Amino acid sequence: MNSPSIVLGFDSSTEWLSVALDLGDGRVLERTEPGGSRASQRLLPLVRELLAQSGRALDEVALIGFGAGPGAFTGLRAACAAAQGLGRGLRRPVVPVPTLLAVAAAAEPALREGRVLVADDARMGELYWACAECKGGSWRLAGASRVQSPRDAAVSWRQAFGDHPGAMPLCGNAWAEHAQALGEALGEGWAQALRAARTVAPQAGAVAGLARAAHARGESVEAAAARPLYVRDKVALTSDERARARLDGHAHKSPA
16 A cells, blocks of 8 residues: 555544644654643644745645554544544545554664553543554554553553563653552662663654555555544443432432
């Protein structure tokens, strides 16, 4: 499959909003700014600003990649909606790029062979994590992204990587947030790796590059088929569940 000349990539899965144009000639134009609740309002204006900077028109974009998750629900929905809307309007394919894979590629852009452990804060006392592998300069996730408590994640990592991970890079935004719990659960064998862990946000330039590679492998989809990757299926009670919880609470307080 021919590589598209211009790839648009964006990510709003964390507190940052990042948008990039990969022009296909080695040049990548990228803007990153605070996101959060502003992401849905600022994403498309940033796309227009980058197009103006590059002197290109929107209809010259041949492929769209977006950070699919896991991450903040509002940010994931904003990015997916933008990808679907642009993809449908332009009749262009879309690549949902795993957020944790984009973090690894942004953290280790020169890596040709090796693996990277990525962990992002998932709030609610948990973290998202995945192991990314680079082979011959091509990035893939070694397994599905997961959400666990820091202590459960530490058990998974010691089972997968042993008590001494060596020089395996650690990156993402969860290492500082959960430093104490991870340090206690992982033990002295991980101390050096934990000290070297880097806080890295997903960057749109990496998203665009990963989207280009995925498209070449035949992994792009029609815009209507693009979906976020939530990992955590439930983050809050429904109104009915909250009502039942209140009733249960009153029942527990009532005299027998």
